[in-house]
Amino acid sequence: xxxxxxxxxxxxxxxxALYRGxxxxxxxxxxxxxxxxxxxxxxxxxxxxxxxxxxxxxLGVELAVRLDGLSLVFLGLICGIGALIFVYASGxxxxxxxxxxxxxxxxxxxxxxxxxxxxxxxxxLFVCWELTSVSSYLLIGxxxxxxxxxxxxxxxLLVTGGxxxxxxxxxxxxxxxxxxxxxxxxSGDVVRGGPLYLPILLLVLAGAFTKSAQVPFHxxxxxxxxxxxxxxxYLHSATMVKAGVYLLARLHxxxxxxxEWYLVVTGFGAATMVVGAVLAVTQEDLKRILAYSTVSxxxxxxxxxxxxxxxxxxxxxxxxxxxxxxxGALFMTAGTLDHETGTRDVTRLRGLARRxxxxxxxxxxxxxxxxxxxxxxxxxxxxxxxEAVLSPPSLTAVLAGAAVLASALxxxxxxxxxxxxxxxxxxxxxxxxxxxxxxxWLGPATLAAASLVFxxxxxxxxxxxxxxxxxxxxxxxxxxxxxxHGLTPVLGLSAATLVAGLGLFRVLSGREGRLFDAAARLGxxxxxxxxxxxxxxxxxxAEWLTGRLQTGHLRRYLLVTVLTTVVLVGTPLLRxxxxxxxxxxxxxxxxxxxxxxxxxxxMATRTQSRLAVVAALGAIGLCVMLVxxxxxxxxxxxxxxxxxxxxxxIFVLVLHHLPRFVPRSSARVWIPDAIVSAIFxxxxxxxxxxxxxxxxxxxxxxxxxxxxxxxxxxxDIVNVILVDFRAMDTxxxxxxxxxxxxxxYALLATRTRKGA
Amino acid sequence: MPSVILRAAxxxxxxxxxxxxxxxxxxxxxxxxxxxxxxxxxxxxxxxHILAYDVPSTRQLLRVAPxxxxxxxLSTILLSGVVGLxxxxxxxxxxxxTVPVPGLGDVxxxxxxxxxxxxxxxxxxxxxxxxxxxxxxxx
Numbered sequence: 001x002x003x004x005x006x007x008x009x010x011x012x013x014x015x016x017a018l019y020r021g022x023x024x025x026x027x028x029x030x031x032x033x034x035x036x037x038x039x040x041x042x043x044x045x046x047x048x049x050x051x052x053x054x055x056x057x058x059l060g061v062e063l064a065v066r067l068d069g070l071s072l073v074f075l076g077l078i079c080g081i082g083a084l085i086f087v088y089a090s091g092x093x094x095x096x097x098x099x100x101x102x103x104x105x106x107x108x109x110x111x112x113x114x115x116x117x118x119x120x121x122x123x124x125l126f127v128c129w130e131l132t133s134v135s136s137y138l139l140i141g142x143x144x145x146x147x148x149x150x151x152x153x154x155x156x157l158l159v160t161g162g163x164x165x166x167x168x169x170x171x172x173x174x175x176x177x178x179x180x181x182x183x184x185x186x187s188g189d190v191v192r193g194g195p196l197y198l199p200i201l202l203l204v205l206a207g208a209f210t211k212s213a214q215v216p217f218h219x220x221x222x223x224x225x226x227x228x229x230x231x232x233x234y235l236h237s238a239t240m241v242k243a244g245v246y247l248l249a250r251l252h253x254x255x256x257x258x259x260e261w262y263l264v265v266t267g268f269g270a271a272t273m274v275v276g277a278v279l280a281v282t283q284e285d286l287k288r289i290l291a292y293s294t295v296s297x298x299x300x301x302x303x304x305x306x307x308x309x310x311x312x313x314x315x316x317x318x319x320x321x322x323x324x325x326x327x328g329a330l331f332m333t334a335g336t337l338d339h340e341t342g343t344r345d346v347t348r349l350r351g352l353a354r355r356x357x358x359x360x361x362x363x364x365x366x367x368x369x370x371x372x373x374x375x376x377x378x379x380x381x382x383x384x385x386x387e388a389v390l391s392p393p394s395l396t397a398v399l400a401g402a403a404v405l406a407s408a409l410x411x412x413x414x415x416x417x418x419x420x421x422x423x424x425x426x427x428x429x430x431x432x433x434x435x436x437x438x439x440x441w442l443g444p445a446t447l448a449a450a451s452l453v454f455x456x457x458x459x460x461x462x463x464x465x466x467x468x469x470x471x472x473x474x475x476x477x478x479x480x481x482x483x484x485h486g487l488t489p490v491l492g493l494s495a496a497t498l499v500a501g502l503g504l505f506r507v508l509s510g511r512e513g514r515l516f517d518a519a520a521r522l523g524x525x526x527x528x529x530x531x532x533x534x535x536x537x538x539x540x541x542a543e544w545l546t547g548r549l550q551t552g553h554l555r556r557y558l559l560v561t562v563l564t565t566v567v568l569v570g571t572p573l574l575r576x577x578x579x580x581x582x583x584x585x586x587x588x589x590x591x592x593x594x595x596x597x598x599x600x601x602x603m604a605t606r607t608q609s610r611l612a613v614v615a616a617l618g619a620i621g622l623c624v625m626l627v628x629x630x631x632x633x634x635x636x637x638x639x640x641x642x643x644x645x646x647x648x649x650i651f652v653l654v655l656h657h658l659p660r661f662v663p664r665s666s667a668r669v670w671i672p673d674a675i676v677s678a679i680f681x682x683x684x685x686x687x688x689x690x691x692x693x694x695x696x697x698x699x700x701x702x703x704x705x706x707x708x709x710x711x712x713x714x715x716d717i718v719n720v721i722l723v724d725f726r727a728m729d730t731x732x733x734x735x736x737x738x739x740x741x742x743x744x745y746a747l748l749a750t751r752t753r754k755g756a
Numbered sequence: 757m758p759s760v761i762l763r764a765a766x767x768x769x770x771x772x773x774x775x776x777x778x779x780x781x782x783x784x785x786x787x788x789x790x791x792x793x794x795x796x797x798x799x800x801x802x803x804x805h806i807l808a809y810d811v812p813s814t815r816q817l818l819r820v821a822p823x824x825x826x827x828x829x830l831s832t833i834l835l836s837g838v839v840g841l842x843x844x845x846x847x848x849x850x851x852x853x854t855v856p857v858p859g860l861g862d863v864x865x866x867x868x869x870x871x872x873x874x875x876x877x878x879x880x881x882x883x884x885x886x887x888x889x890x891x892x893x894x895x
Contacts, residue, residue, distance in 0.1 A: 634788035638780075642796035646883055649803045653890040711850075714785035714868070722790065723868040723875075727848040730871070731833050734878045738826045741882035745823075748889040 001051055001065050004040035005118065008033050008111035012104045019100030027090025027439075030103050034079035034086075034110050041067060041075050055124070060181050066120035069467025073317060074117040074239075074246055076464075077324045081238045082110045084443035088332055089230040091439030092339060102142060106234070109135035113239050117246055120182050122171040129167070129207070129247075132240050133160045139235065140227040152226040155531065159220040160210050167207020167247075173200045174254070186254040188474070201255050204247070205264060212244025212298045215272040219528035222279075222291040229335025232287055233443075237294050237327035242320065245298065248305045249316070253474035256308050262393060265306030270402045272299025277409035281508060286334040286344040286417060290327065293370075293413045296406055297323045303399070304385065307392045310469070314479045315384035317468045321461075322369060322381040322451065329366035329447035330417055333359050336440045337421055340433030349421035350428040358441045360422040365448035367418030369455065371411040373498055375483055376455035382407065382497075386490045404497055411501020412508065419505075456483065559673075562680045570683045573690065584692075589630060597623045610658065614651045618644055635718040766808040773801035781876050782869075791872035795879025802884055806891045815888065822885035829878025836870035 011033045019026040044067050052064035067075075086106065093099050112131035119125040134157070141153030177194050178186050191197060208214075213221040224236055235241070248256075248265065255261060276296030283289045297319070304316035336359050337352070338344045353360040369378030389403045390396065435441070454461055458481030469477035485491060549560060597620050604616035621644035628637035704717045704725070714720035722730050777797035784790030805814045815821075820828075840849030852866035 635790070635793070638788055638793050639796065642793060642800060645800055646796060646803060646887070649800075649807070650887060650890050653806075653887070653894045655894075716784065716786050716788060716790075718788070719784045719786075719790040719872075720868075722792075723785070723871045724850050727837070727850075727868070727871060730875065731837065731848065734830060734833055734875055737882050738830060738878055741826060741885050742823075744886050745889055748886075748893060 001040055001044050001067065001118065002053065002063060004037045005065075005111055005114045008037060008107055008114065012107035012111060015104035015107055016100035019103055024090060024094070026100075026103065027086050030107060031083040031086035033107060034082040034114070037114055038075060038079040041072060041079075052121070055121075059123075061123045062121050062181070063124055064120040064182055065118045066184055067118060068471040069464060069469070070246070070249055070471035071117045073321065073464060073468045074242070075114060077242075077321065078110060078113045078117065078239050081234060081324060081328050081447070082106075084328070084332075084446055085230050085234040087439050088233070088335075088443040089228075091437050092230055092335055093228060094439075098142075102139075102228075105135055105138045105142070106230075109139065109235065109240070113243070116243060120184050122175060122181055122183060125183070126164070126168050126171055129211070129243065130161065130164050132235075132243060133157055133164060133211075136160070136224075136231075136235050136240055139231040140224045142228055142231070143226070146226070149226040152220075152223040156220045156224045158535075159217055159531070163207045163210025163217070166203045166210075170200050170203030170207065173203065183250060183254070188254045188256075191254055192258055197255075197258075198260060201258075201260060201264070204251060204255065205268075208244035208247045209268060209302075210244070211247070212241050212302060213272075213295050214244070214268045214299060214302060215275050216527035216530075218272060218276060218295045219526065219531060221295055222283075222288050223528075225285070225287040225291050229287070229331060229338065232291070233328050233331030233335065236291060237331050238324040241294065241298055242301075242324070245301045245305065245316075245320065248302060249313075249468075249472045252305060252308065252313075252472045256305075262306055262308065266303050266392070266395075266399070267306070269299045269301070269303030269306050270399060272296070273303055273406045274402050275299070277406040277413070280413045281409055281416070281504075284345055284347055286337065286346055286421075287331070289346070289413055289417055290331055290334060293410055294323075294327060296410060297327070300385065300403075300406065304388055305472070307388060307399075308473075309388065309391065309393070310473060310477050311384070311391065312388035313472045314465065314469045314477060315381065315388040317465045317472070317479075318377070318384050318481065319381035321454075321465070322377040325447045325451045325454075326366040326369040326376075326378055329362055329444040329451070330370065332440070332444040332447075333363040333366070334417065336436045336444070337433075339440065340436055341429035341431055343430050346416055346420045348429065351423060351425050352427055352429060352433065353422035355427060355433055356422075356435050358445060359436055362441060362444035362448040363418045363422060365452055366444065367414040369448075369451040370418075371414035371498065371501065372407060372494060374455070375452070377451045377458070378455070379494070380455060380458060380481055380483065382494060383485060383490050386493050390490070404493065404500075407497045408500040408504060411498055412505045415501070415505045458483065555673075559676065562676060566676075566680055566683050569687060570679075573683065573686050576690070587630075590627070593623045593626055593630075610655050611652075614648055614655070617651075618648045621647070635716070762808045766804055769804060770801045773804070774798055777801065777876075781872060784872055785868065791875030792879055794872075795876045796883065798876075799880050799883035799887065803887050806887060811888055811891045814891075818884065822881040822888060825877050825881030826885070827881075829874045829876070829881055832874030832877060833871055834874075836867040836874060839867045839870070 011030060015026075015030065018029065022029065052062040055061050055063045086103070089099075089102065089106065093102060096102070109132060112128045112135060116125060116128035116132060119128055137153045137157040140156055141150050143149045173196050174186065174191065175181050177191055177196055177200070180186060191200065210217045210220075221236060221241060225232055227236070273296050276292050276294070276299055280289050280292035280296060283292060301316050301320060301323075304312045304319070334344060336356070337349060340356070341349060341352070343349065365376065369376035372378050372382030385407075386400075386403065389399045392399055461481065465481065466477060466479040469479055549556075551557075600616040600619040600623070604613050604620075607613055607616065621640065625637050625640040625644065628634075628640060701717075704721060707725075708714055708717050708720045711724075714724065777794040780789035780797060781791055781794030782789075784794065802814060802818065805817060837848040840851050841847045843849070843851045848871075850866050850868050855865050
C-alpha cells in the first residue's frame with residue numbers, strides 16, 4: 001500500500017520529463033497512477049493488514065498506514081475523481097507550455113492526499129496535511145504571472161498552513177496525553193477525561209476548520225478560484241477542503257461525543273452552512289457560486305459530524321460522496337463553459353443546451369443531485385441529512401431551520417449553475433461554443449452518471465458507507481440505503497425545500513443587479529477584510545521594523561547588538577547578584593599587559609588619525625596574544641598574531657579609501673554611546689569574573705587527553721578536537737568563512753564597479 | 757612606492773613563510789599549528805607580496821583564483837568526510853593507515869590530515885580574496 005502511494009510521488013517527479021517525451025497521451029498515463037492506488041486499496045481491504053515502516057524510530061514515529069471504511073471512501077473520491085481530473089486537464093490546458101509541471105503538482109497533491117487519509121501515524125498525517133497545503137499553493141498560483149493568483153495562493157497557504165500549525169500542537173498534545181503516536185491506538189476515554197482535552201480539541205479544530213473553510217476562515221476558498229478549473233474541481237470541491245472533515249471524522253472516536261465537541265463543531269458547521277449558502281446566491285461568477293456552495297456543504301458536513309449520532313454520521317458519509325460527485329461534475333462543466341465561451345458570468349450565458357448537449361446533460365444531472373431531488377444520490381443524502389437534524393441531542397428547531405434554509409438556497413444555486421447557462425431563450429455568450437472535446441466532457445459525464453446510478457441503485461455502494469460510519473463512530477453502524485423511504489415527514493420536508501428553492505429562484509431572478517451590489521457591500525466587511533488588514537499591517541510593521549533596524553549605519557547595528565547582549569546577558573547576571581568575586585593573583589607581566597591594553601584602548605578613542613587607531617587596535621590584539629602565551633595557549637596565540645597581522649594589512653589597504661577623519665560627533669551623540677559602551681564593558685567584566693568562580697569540570701579535558709592519541713592519532717588536543725572530534729563543526733565554520741568571503745567580495749565588487 | 761628593501765626582502769621572506777605555513781599545517785596534529793593557522797600564514801606571505809609589488813603580479817604568482825582555492829578547500833574537506841563514510845563508518849569519521857616512508861619509519865596517514873589541508877586551502881582562499889579586492893580598491 002505504501003509503495004502504491006509512493007509511486008504517485010515518483011510519478012510527480014517524472015511528470016515533466018514524461019510529458020515532454022510523450023506529449024498529450026501523458027495525461028491518460030498519469031490518470032492511471034491514482035487508479036492503481038485505488039486497485040491496491042481494494043485488494044488491501046481484503047487483507048486488512050495495517051503496515052508500517054520505521055521512519056524516526058527515536059521518536060516512535062512510523063510510516064504507519066491503515067485502511068478502513070473511512071479511508072477507503074476518501075481514497076475512492078481522491079483517486080477516482082483524480083483520474084478523471086487528469087483527463088480533463090489534458091483537454092482544458094491542452095498544449096499549455098507548462099502542462100508537464102502542472103501534472104507534477106497535481107500528482108504531488110494526489111499522493112499527499114492519499115497519504116493523508118491512509119496515515120495512521122499522527123506525524124505522517126501532519127506531513128501529508130501540510131503537503132496538500134503546499135501543493136495547493138503551487139496549483140492555485142499556477143498562473144503565477146497574475147498578481148491575483150499569487151495573492152490567492154498565499155492567502156490559502158497562510159490560512160490553511162497556520163491552522164495546520166495549530167493542529168500540529170494539538171496532535172503533539174494528543175501524543176503526550178496518550179503516549180501513542182498511532183491514531184488507532186488513541187484512547188478516547190483517557191483524552192476526554194484529561195485536563196488537556198479542551199486545548200487539544202480547540203487546536204485540532206483550528207486545523208480542521210481552516211482547511212475546510214469554516215466560518216470565519218471561509219474566505220480563502222472563493223479566492224482560490226484563481227486556480228485553473230481542474231484544480232478548483234479537484235482540490236476545492238472534492239478533496240483537499242474535505243481534509244478537515246476527514247480529520248473530524250478520523251478523530252471522532254478520540255475527541256468526539258462530548259458537550260464541547262457538540263457545541264463547537266455543530267455551531268461552526270451550522271453557521272458556515274448558512275453563510276456559505278447566502279453568499280453563494282449573491283455571486284455572478286460561476287466558479288465563485290460553486291465555491292460558496294462548497295463552503296456551505298462543508299459546513300453541513302461539519303455540523304453533521306458535530307451532532308455525531310448514528311444517523312448524522314451516516315448522513316455525513318453519504319452526503320460527502322454525493323457532494324464530491326456532483327460538485328466535481330459542476331465545476332468541470334463550469335470550466336468547459338468558460339473554456340468554450342470565454343466567460344463565467346451567469347448573467348451573460350443563456351440557452352447553450354442545444355450547442356453543448358453532453359455538457360448540458362451532465363450539468364443538469366449533477367444539479368438535480370445538488371438540489372437534492374430524486375432519483376439521484378443527492379436526494380438520498382438530503383433525506384438522511386434531514387433525518388439527522390430532526391433528532392439531534394439539543395437545539396432541534398434552530399438546526400432544522402438552518403438546514404432547510406441552506407438547502408433551499410442550494411436549490412437556487414443548482415438552478416443558477418445548470419438552468420441559467422443552458423436554457424431560457426436564445427443562445428447568448430461572448431463566443432458561441434461547440435460541444436467540447438471528449439476529454440472535457442468525459443469527467444463530468446462520468447461523475448453525473450455515477451450520481452444517477454448510485455441514486456437509483458444505492459446497493460452498488462456496497463457496505464462502504466456503513467463501514468465508513470462504523471470507523472467514525474467507533475461502533476457498528478449498519479446502514480441501508482433506499483431511494484424510497486415511504487411517506488415520511490422527511491420526504492415532505494424535501495419536497496417543501498424544492499418548492500421553496502424554486503420560488504426563491506423566481507424571486508431572485510429579477511433583481512440580480514441590486515442583489516450583487518448588496519453582496520459587494522457585504523463582502524467589503526467580514527473576515528476577508530480582517531485578513532487583508534492584518535496582512536497589510538504585518539507588511540507595514542515589517543517595513544517599519546526593517547527601517548528602524550537596518551539603517552545601513554554601522555553605529556546603529558553595533559548599538560542594537562550591544563544593547564541586546566547587555567539585556568540578555570545582564571538580566572541573569574543581575575539576578576545572581578551578589579556573588580563572591582574570586583581572589584585573583586596577578587603577576588607583574590599581566591599587569592603590564594593590562595596597562596598597555598588600557599592605554600591603547602584610550603588612544604584608539606582619542607586619536608584623530610586613522611592610522612593611529614589601526615595601530616592601537618593592533619597593539620591590543622598583540623597584547624591579547626601575549627596573554628595567551630602566558631597561559632600557554634599556543635595555538636590561540638599563533639592564530640591571534642596571524643589574524644592581527646592580516647587585519648592590520650587589510651585596514652591599511654582600505655584606509656586609502658575612507659574620507660578624512662574629522663571629529664563630527666557632537667556631545668549628544670558620543671555621550672550616550674560612551675554610556676552604552678561602559679555598561680557593555682561592565683557586563684562583560686562581570687560575566688568573566690563570574691565564569692571564573694565556576695570550577696570547570698575536568699571531565700572534558702581528561703577525555704580528550706585520554707582519547708586524543710589512541711583514537712585520533714594526534715597529540716595536540718586543540719587540533720584533534722578541530723579536525724576529528726568536532727570535525728562537523730569545523731566543516732560548518734569553514735563553509736561560513738567562505739560564504740562570508742564571498743559576501744565581502746560581492747560588496748566590494750559592486751563598490752568598485754560603481755566607483756569606476 | 758614601496759621601499760626597495762621590502763621588494764628585495766619579499767621573495768626570501770615569502771619562501772620562508774610558505775615553508776613555515778606547510779610545516780605548521782603538517783605538524784598541526786601533534787603540535788600547535790594546523791590548517792587554519794597554516795592558511796593564515798601563507799595568506800600573509802602573499803599579502804607581503806601585494807604590499808611590495810602590486811595586485812596583478814600577485815595574482816600572476818598565485819596562478820589560481822582565490823575563489824577556486826576556496827572551492828577546492830571545501831571540496832577537499834567534504835572528500836575527507838566521504839572517505840570515512842565509504843570506509844564503513846559515519847561521515848567525517850577519521851580513517852587512518854600506517855604507511856612506511858623510507859627514512860622516517862612508519863607514518864600515520866589519515867583523513868584528518870586531508871581535512872586540515874582543505875581548511876588550509878579554504879582559509880587561504882578566503883583571506884586572499886578579501887586582501888586582493890581591498891588592494892585593488894586602494895590602487
